[in-house]
Amino acid sequence: xxxxxxSRNVKDMDDATKEQILAADVPLSVYTDCITDLGxxxxxxxxxxxxxxxxxxxxxxPLPPSPFIEFVVKRTTGKSRQDFxxxxxxxxxxxxxxxxxxxxxxxxxxxxxxxxQDPKDYFSIENCALLEDTDGITKILDEAxxxxxxxxxxxSVALGSRDFATQKNKNLNKIMTVCRTKRWFxxxxxxxxxxxxxxxxxxxxxxxxxxxxxxxxxxxxxxxxSVNSVFRAGKKKVFEQRFTFYDQKIDYFCAYSPDILDPFKxxxxxxxxxREEAANRLISEVTGAEHERKNPVDKRAEKLREFMEKxxxxxxxxxxEGKSFRAICRKTGLTDxxxxxxxxxxxxxx
Amino acid sequence: MNVGSKDFxxxxxxxxxxxxxxxxxxxLSECAKYLDAMKQPRDINVDTTTNSLLAFCPxxxxxxxxxxxxxxxxxxxxxxxxxxILTIGDFQAYLSEILEFTEKAHGAF
Numbered sequence: 001x002x003x004x005x006x007s008r009n010v011k012d013m014d015d016a017t018k019e020q021i022l023a024a025d026v027p028l029s030v031y032t033d034c035i036t037d038l039g040x041x042x043x044x045x046x047x048x049x050x051x052x053x054x055x056x057x058x059x060x061x062p063l064p065p066s067p068f069i070e071f072v073v074k075r076t077t078g079k080s081r082q083d084f085x086x087x088x089x090x091x092x093x094x095x096x097x098x099x100x101x102x103x104x105x106x107x108x109x110x111x112x113x114x115x116x117q118d119p120k121d122y123f124s125i126e127n128c129a130l131l132e133d134t135d136g137i138t139k140i141l142d143e144a145x146x147x148x149x150x151x152x153x154x155x156s157v158a159l160g161s162r163d164f165a166t167q168k169n170k171n172l173n174k175i176m177t178v179c180r181t182k183r184w185f186x187x188x189x190x191x192x193x194x195x196x197x198x199x200x201x202x203x204x205x206x207x208x209x210x211x212x213x214x215x216x217x218x219x220x221x222x223x224x225x226s227v228n229s230v231f232r233a234g235k236k237k238v239f240e241q242r243f244t245f246y247d248q249k250i251d252y253f254c255a256y257s258p259d260i261l262d263p264f265k266x267x268x269x270x271x272x273x274x275r276e277e278a279a280n281r282l283i284s285e286v287t288g289a290e291h292e293r294k295n296p297v298d299k300r301a302e303k304l305r306e307f308m309e310k311x312x313x314x315x316x317x318x319x320x321e322g323k324s325f326r327a328i329c330r331k332t333g334l335t336d337x338x339x340x341x342x343x344x345x346x347x348x349x350x
Numbered sequence: 351m352n353v354g355s356k357d358f359x360x361x362x363x364x365x366x367x368x369x370x371x372x373x374x375x376x377x378l379s380e381c382a383k384y385l386d387a388m389k390q391p392r393d394i395n396v397d398t399t400t401n402s403l404l405a406f407c408p409x410x411x412x413x414x415x416x417x418x419x420x421x422x423x424x425x426x427x428x429x430x431x432x433x434x435i436l437t438i439g440d441f442q443a444y445l446s447e448i449l450e451f452t453e454k455a456h457g458a459f
Contacts, residue, residue, distance in 0.1 A: 035457070036458065037454060
């Protein structure tokens, strides 16, 4: 069981835990200061942080307080009635979804700790839109209650920048514009944030990037910037800044797998299964649509086939009985031209 | 500045630099002159040289403190040159801190 500290309960850390942390060569200030001083800002700074992150997971140490998550919770539960939305980008397979799952899992733990509830009330696999189209996402958003953490995985599928003028994008943009009162923590993943609809990106509060993956060790280092898009003098300006906590700008954030959080054990197995099913479904839909595009079905031929199935036997019987052409048309309700087409198709002759 | 030339006169380039860059460059040039002067201390007035360099300290309270440290050290070390070098060393350490010559990196979870 991995204990998760926050800035409130870290002061009550017992001596045994302190000794365990020091024995793993992890500075105690990582916990007590809530941020990690990595020394001079050079190329080795990332390595020093990676060593600390690796020691924490390999030695089973408690997780240090997260100033970022506490900031998000303060924002979604604060008096100003705001929500928090962001994007996380990174190449395919770097672990965007795992990192997002971890951040949202910690958000759920933090908010549940403050209100004395179960973290699963605030984040679960049901809150994850995995390769969903717009309908799927709107359904999840419609059913989600207040203060939920919501993950829109591969947001470029439903909110693609190439579909910018479509009604589905417009509808989703409307929802994301007015959903502030729901007080959600929404994260959208995409290989590149530019793949997401521009209007959607302009609503974001933060932009994160998977900077370095340490899959073997079980964590990712991500960079998180606050985003402020403004429109001034006919030009759009986007200001991206590192988040500042405890008067220090934070260069790297660590994100583990959500499975190390006790309330979310087994999350990854469920996620992987649903993600694979969603990928298969999407590929089938796209290839089916592509096949139809290349081999368009002739509407006239389709109608002929439908009438043959419905009236073919009647026409055949009446022809064999020697009924008149007009009688066949009267009986079936078909036009002369249609009956004329069906007769040769059935191997009959007038 | 002529890149191919060894005559390094970046003054015009620095005029377009940030105040921090210009201040740093100016101070380092003055320190180079100070070190040259300290090699032949008999030719100079160490008090005046030290004080003129400390005059560029951006914090007046600190400047007075550095000067006081120099006076105290001169008495204890019995050498104005040693006291001056130690004091200028402290001044440089202070500048390094406030001008953030060494930027620090931070991580969080």
